[in-house]
Amino acid sequence: xxxxxxxxxxxxxxxxxxxxxxxxxxxxxxxxxxxxxxxxxxxxxxxxxxxxxxxxxxxxxxxxxxxxxxxxxxxxxxxxxxxxxxxxxxxxxxxxxxxxxxxxxxxxxxxxxxxxxxxxxxxxxxxxxxxxxxxxxxxxxxxxxxxxxxxxxxxxxxxxxxxxxxxxxxxxxxxxxxxxxxxxxxxxxxxxxxxxxxxxxxxxxxxxxxxxxxxxxxxxxxxxxxxxxxxxxxxxxxxxxxxxxxxxxxxxxxxxxxxxxxxxxxxxxxxxxxxxxxxx
Amino acid sequence: xxxxxxxxxxxxxxxxxxxxxxxxxxxxxxxxxxxxxxxxxxxxxxxxxxxxxxxxxxxxxxxxxxxxxxxxxxxxxxxxxxxxxxxxxxxxxxxxxxxxxxxxxxxxxxxxxxxxxxxxxxxxxxxxxxxxxxxxxxxxxxxxxxxxxxxxxxxxxxxxxxxxxxxxxxxxxxxxxxxxxxxxxxxxxxxxxxxxxxxxxxxxxxxxxxxxxxxxxxxxxxxxxxxxxxxxxxxxxxxxxxxxxxxxxxxxxxxxxxxxxxxxxxxxxxxxxxxxxxxxxxxxxxxxxxxxxxxxxxxxxxxxxxxxxxxxxxxxxxxxxxxxxxxxxxxxxxxxxxxxxxxxxxxxxxxxxxxxxxxxxxxxxxxxxxxxxxxxxxxxxxxxx
Ligand SMILES: Cc1ncc(C[n+]2csc(CCOP(=O)(O)OP(=O)(O)O)c2C)c(N)n1
Ligand code: SF4
Ligand SMILES: [Mg+2]
Numbered sequence: 001x002x003x004x005x006x007x008x009x010x011x012x013x014x015x016x017x018x019x020x021x022x023x024x025x026x027x028x029x030x031x032x033x034x035x036x037x038x039x040x041x042x043x044x045x046x047x048x049x050x051x052x053x054x055x056x057x058x059x060x061x062x063x064x065x066x067x068x069x070x071x072x073x074x075x076x077x078x079x080x081x082x083x084x085x086x087x088x089x090x091x092x093x094x095x096x097x098x099x100x101x102x103x104x105x106x107x108x109x110x111x112x113x114x115x116x117x118x119x120x121x122x123x124x125x126x127x128x129x130x131x132x133x134x135x136x137x138x139x140x141x142x143x144x145x146x147x148x149x150x151x152x153x154x155x156x157x158x159x160x161x162x163x164x165x166x167x168x169x170x171x172x173x174x175x176x177x178x179x180x181x182x183x184x185x186x187x188x189x190x191x192x193x194x195x196x197x198x199x200x201x202x203x204x205x206x207x208x209x210x211x212x213x214x215x216x217x218x219x220x221x222x223x224x225x226x227x228x229x230x231x232x233x234x235x236x237x238x239x240x241x242x243x244x245x246x247x248x249x250x251x252x253x254x255x256x257x258x259x260x261x262x263x264x265x266x267x268x269x270x271x272x273x274x275x276x277x278x279x280x
Numbered sequence: 281x282x283x284x285x286x287x288x289x290x291x292x293x294x295x296x297x298x299x300x301x302x303x304x305x306x307x308x309x310x311x312x313x314x315x316x317x318x319x320x321x322x323x324x325x326x327x328x329x330x331x332x333x334x335x336x337x338x339x340x341x342x343x344x345x346x347x348x349x350x351x352x353x354x355x356x357x358x359x360x361x362x363x364x365x366x367x368x369x370x371x372x373x374x375x376x377x378x379x380x381x382x383x384x385x386x387x388x389x390x391x392x393x394x395x396x397x398x399x400x401x402x403x404x405x406x407x408x409x410x411x412x413x414x415x416x417x418x419x420x421x422x423x424x425x426x427x428x429x430x431x432x433x434x435x436x437x438x439x440x441x442x443x444x445x446x447x448x449x450x451x452x453x454x455x456x457x458x459x460x461x462x463x464x465x466x467x468x469x470x471x472x473x474x475x476x477x478x479x480x481x482x483x484x485x486x487x488x489x490x491x492x493x494x495x496x497x498x499x500x501x502x503x504x505x506x507x508x509x510x511x512x513x514x515x516x517x518x519x520x521x522x523x524x525x526x527x528x529x530x531x532x533x534x535x536x537x538x539x540x541x542x543x544x545x546x547x548x549x550x551x552x553x554x555x556x557x558x559x560x561x562x563x564x565x566x567x568x569x570x571x572x573x574x575x576x577x578x579x580x581x582x583x584x585x586x587x588x589x590x591x592x593x594x595x596x597x598x599x600x601x602x603x604x605x606x607x608x609x610x611x612x613x614x615x616x617x618x619x620x621x622x623x624x625x626x627x628x629x630x631x632x633x634x635x636x637x638x639x640x641x642x643x644x645x646x647x648x649x650x651x652x653x654x655x656x657x658x659x660x661x662x663x664x665x
Contacts, residue, residue, distance in 0.1 A: 063528075073516070
């Protein structure tokens with residue numbers, strides 16, 4: 001055997017920017033699992049990496065766009081969906097994927113989310129929902145459960161949380177699912193489905209932030225957080241997303257929406273085609 | 281017949297248009313194929329024209345949910361390789377500023393048109409103003425340089441929008457067209473040249489293969505060649521301080537120093553190439569007006585009248601507002617007894633003029649609200665110098 005063939009190569013090496021490693025995420029963070037599922041989905045779909053654009057916002061998960069070996073852009077906080085909309089409409093051949101956090105997509109960027117879903121812009125949005133603003137050290141956000149402890153809810157959270165899958169469905173997304181970082185196979189399959197779907201697809205990946213959320217809420221380790229995911233999760237495919245709760249004893253996961261509806265890009269193309277025949 | 285004519289990107293010929301429409305036509309003529317915006321008086325007519333015209337030339341008109349989304353989409357389209365723009369007025373411009381900073385940091389070519397109205401806040405939506413010129417220069421956080429042009433006629437709305445795209449593509453910097461409500465809404469004759477006669481500049485593309493491409497490694501002119509998404513370069517861009525490979529470097533003072541310096545110097549060092557002014561009757565002038573946009577029209581008339589009365593007056597009209605025409609103003613300030621600066625604000629560009637004019641006295645004439653300066657008022661100021 002030559003020396004070369006002994007060299008160990010990670011099977012997913014070509015999907016990652018090796019020179020950016022080590023990543024910034026804490027030990028046990030769910031973000032790595034989400035990256036892993038995303039990369040496997042790309043691999044299994046055999047998508048040409050030259051046609052993939054990963055867009056993220058600001059936050060721990062936001063660093064993901066720096067790690068994928070695709071064209072990628074790290075926008076300002078809250079704006080990845082709007083940026084991605086510009087990319088997709090300007091160059092429709094691209095597969096445009098937004099991967100960002102609960103704060104980024106649903107607090108500061110919430111408006112862009114509902115409108116992109118309403119327009120049915122042909123992009124895939126994956127939200128790493130860790131129930132907290134990880135990057136800034138653990139403040140509560142729009143998905144923080146009632147009564148949870150964070151650095152800015154020192155007496156327990158008194159705000160109601162968004163139900164992201166319900167919001168996505170109501171806003172018009174054509175594909176909606178929720179899995180946790182424990183459901184790696186189903187999360188990966190879901191990402192594959194979303195990537196192949198025409199229109200606005202949304203996946204909520206419930207993710208553990210043991211470093212902050214876990215520490216403040218009696219789940220100090222990744223294991224204890226994933227235990228929660230394991231014990232509380234219940235798969236209820238195509239059940240009413242309005243009832244898909246996330247609570248200490250129940251996390252409803254599954255696919256909630258999978259419908260057909262013409263995407264913004266298709267309607268735009270059809271409108272332009274009509275205009276052309278009129279002009280002739 | 282009409283549709284066929286309109287379907288062309290360059291509507292060569294004589295037209296009677298308003299400033300907003302001329303701006304849209306300039307953008308189309310230079311190759312803009314993506315517009316994202318949110319309606320706002322007095323810039324709405326640009327969006328309306330683009331909504332009608334862009335689909336005719338296989339472009340995209342996108343009405344976003346707000347101005348933050350608009351500028352973000354413009355940046356996305358530009359990185360996808362398409363010349364892109366947005367148009368707004370004060371309140372919308374304020375919302376765009378964070379992502380204008382992102383455009384500066386990621387060196388995204390794009391054009392932002394601000395048809396200025398009266399501020400602050402919602403102010404006077406249908407009234408003219410020149411109150412956002414300092415905001416355009418300094419409104420986003422951090423140190424940077426941008427380019428801003430100030431049209432004073434409908435023809436210039438067409439011409440300078442073309443120029444704005446060309447500068448933006450050349451220097452990879454967001455470029456502003458700072459017009460005011462009057463210039464945006466007034467109707468004048470516009471000559472649209474043939475497509476061949478229009479100078480079109482496109483961003484530099486990388487010549488090396490993807491494996492050797494460093495997305496933020498500049499050439500000698502300090503501007504890095506720009507690949508687009510989907511061309512196989514697979515590069516990363518971020519609003520974080522980054523090295524030449526686009527890699528975030530949030531802890532290196534050296535990288536921060538080098539990047540901020542280059543972002544500023546690529547404009548400063550090329551200021552002579554960028555800056556345009558119009559010099560009228562300045563050779564033998566003893567007094568001069570420095571003006572831009574709508575105020576320069578009354579100034580011109582005042583200078584002519586002053587001449588007729590034997591006063592040796594001249595006009596320096598700023599076509600480029602940023603980078604500031606330091607040299608051009610300095611030269612005149614050294615020659616004349618005094619300068620007059622009329623602006624439709626409470627004193628903005630006059631600060632820069634005073635900085636450059638040093639000992640030469642500078643008289644400021646503020647105007648706020650509906651009416652622009654009257655030639656007689658400026659003439660009066662010239663006579664009293
Ligand atoms: C305009 C703006 N406001 C605030 C911040 C500070 N900030 C950075 S990341 C972040 C929250 C990120 O939370 P999330 O999107 O949930 O991502 P996570 O870090 O949890 O992965 C905030 C508030 C910012 N960068 N920009
Ligand atoms: S703070 Fe939380 S979300 Fe951020 S990297 Fe650490 S574990 Fe992950
Ligand atoms: Mg979060």
